[in-house]
Amino acid sequence: MNNYDVVVLGGGAGGLFAAANLNCGKVAVIEKERKLGRKLLATGNGRCNLTNLDMQTKYYNFSARDFIEKIILKEPSQKLIEDFRKMGLLCRPDSEGRVYPYSNQAISVVDVLVSKCEKSGVEFITDTRINEISPKNGGFELVSDKGIFFCKKLILACGGKVQKNLGSDGSSYIFANQLGIACSSVFPSLGAVPVDDKDIAQAKGVRTSAKISVLGDGNILHTEVGELQINEKNISGICVFQLSRYVSEYYANQSQYRNIKIAVDFAPDISFDELVRYFGTKKSSEDVFEGFLNKKLGSYLIKKSGIKNFSAKDSERLAKIVKKCVFDPSGTIGENSAQVTAGGIELGEINENFRSRKYKNLYIIGEALNVDGMCGGYNLHFAFASGKICADDINSKRKNNDKNKRN
Ligand SMILES: Cc1cc2nc3c(=O)[nH]c(=O)nc-3n(C[C@H](O)[C@H](O)[C@H](O)COP(=O)(O)OP(=O)(O)OC[C@H]3O[C@@H](n4cnc5c(N)ncnc54)[C@H](O)[C@@H]3O)c2cc1C
Structure with a gap:
């Protein structure tokens, strides 16, 4: 039978x-x-x-x-x-x-x-x-x-x-x-990347266009441009999925790199100098991202930059973090995602x-x-x-x- x-x-x-x-x-x-x-x-x-x-x-x-x-x-x-x-x-x-x-x-x-x-x-x-x-x-x-x-x-x-x-x-x-x-x-592979960042929940729910790169021992291994989604404990979106293999490979002890990081450029089409000039026109932490990026994301980036009360002299420091915000992956991506x-x-x-x-x-x-x-x-x-x-x-x-x- x-x-x-x-x-x-x-x-x-x-x-x-x-x-x-x-x-x-x-x-x-x-x-x-x-x-x-x-x-x-x-x-x-x-x-x-x-x-x-x-x-x-x-x-x-x-x-x-x-x-x-x-x-x-x-x-x-x-x-x-x-x-x-x-x-x-x-x-x-x-x-x-x-x-x-x-x-x-x-x-x-x-x-x-x-x-x-x-x-x-x-x-x-x-x-x-x-x-x-x-x-x-x-x-x-x-x-x-x-x-x-x-x-x-x-x-x-x-x-x-x-x-x-x-x-x-x-x-x-x-x-x-x-x-x-x-x-x-x-x-x-192809999933959300958990990140080690106690403040990230502050930007939870933000979806924004960004340029995202995975770095192995500081060198760019792969870059994607697309929508980045910030969640309570991880970052996701198709462009993050495309990089996630490097993170999983690292946590599976199969990577040739000693450390893996993810760097995000939140304003890929604006140059560093332009950003510095733009921030130079701003007066305080409250208005510095007004008319530019999502406010929740802005507050998170100010916190990450370590700036207490923004003033024009902090423009370069803030532009640096907007152009290169580095996340530390905290583990492998989940089998369920x-x-x-x-x-x-x-x-x-x-x-x-x-x-x-x-x-x-x-x-x-x-x-x-x-x-x-x-x-x-x-x-x-x-x-x-x-x-x-x-x-x-x-x-x-x-x-x-x-x-x-x-x-
Ligand atoms: C949410 C999600 C979205 C995706 N979207 C895309 C997409 O849009 N494009 C794309 O290219 N890829 C996509 N993928 C990946 C793609 O679905 C898989 O790579 C593809 O389905 C693999 O095909 P497969 O036949 O090898 O395995 P599967 O499609 O997983 O089929 C394996 C089958 O074997 C059965 N099976 C397993 N063990 C046993 C057993 N012991 N006895 C009997 N039956 C068994 C399972 O129940 C299953 O039905 C996606 C994956 C997921 C999870």
Whole structure:
């Protein structure tokens, strides 16, 4: 009963895309959650930023870039958009190249993938958590809380280890361990950065445009311009998310830097000299930021500068802090706020078709692997692309087998 040609373990982005593209015998998707694609529904603030027209290796972790180069050659964003179109999903990019479903609703993506799977006869086994995987008779035995499954080919698509409430709970790494597959340590990325600053709560709720840089031992490692959000104990916003990997890496003891800091320029389009002149026209702490920055932010910056009662002679000191306000990250970003897991199953364990080098009937795709991208559709692109490439490989092997049997 529970015998399948292919089991796709994990009904998330990569798993559903793989299943929707498979064309080979009896296929099941096994998913621990009651609903398929729960995380997909939460992506892009419910809009699902599924790829990006600007697809380059530099948007992925350094160690994965050679591998990613081959993947985006096989499955560039235009091809992924076309694959989705063939399934019935229309997409459109925003002005910055981020691609969303035409409906602007993540549910459209899940609906189209589920419909395509249903049309191909894929069986969905939900609310079933697999706890153990072992190789058996050339295939795999999967032990769940509801029974045992056997498959000739297994696609491991269990995701990473952030936002467990949406499904992926780190099972991928447990399975890797059970199967003797190498895995690097994992840490969360793309999230709010907690900062060590007793006064920051004073500016809580402020949202402002800023230029934000992450510094490693005093050198700029990466800079972003965008909206910065100040919260009670952390700073956030897409531009902070993009830098957060450096902070997590540092706290995971995997950084080459001895210290990591975040420097914010709250007036990136105003020069230091201009600011000094502007502050020179002001008289007191009360009016110094009037007509310029958010007042709560202004009070916080005055406090941080150490100025007691502002007068024109403090203009340079204040301009310095506005142009370079340095935050000390106080810890790693939280698994519950991060969007992606960095680290994971080593890329050396698979070939370019996501097939395991150790087990010829095992494929590993998506966030489980040691690949993490920046915000902008890069993580979903990788999950979908890996699903498509592995499905194509399985389909072509099946075709060849059928051909050989006929001859
Ligand atoms: C809030 C949020 C917003 C995001 N927004 C974007 C975005 O807009 N664009 C973008 O590119 N990326 C985004 N990401 C990242 C992106 O969602 C993930 O990188 C992507 O979903 C990974 O796909 P995956 O198939 O590898 O894993 P997942 O989508 O996490 O799917 C894994 C599935 O496996 C199931 N599973 C796990 N363990 C087991 C088990 N033992 N037994 C059975 N089933 C199991 C899980 O329940 C889950 O459904 C976002 C992430 C979050 C958290």
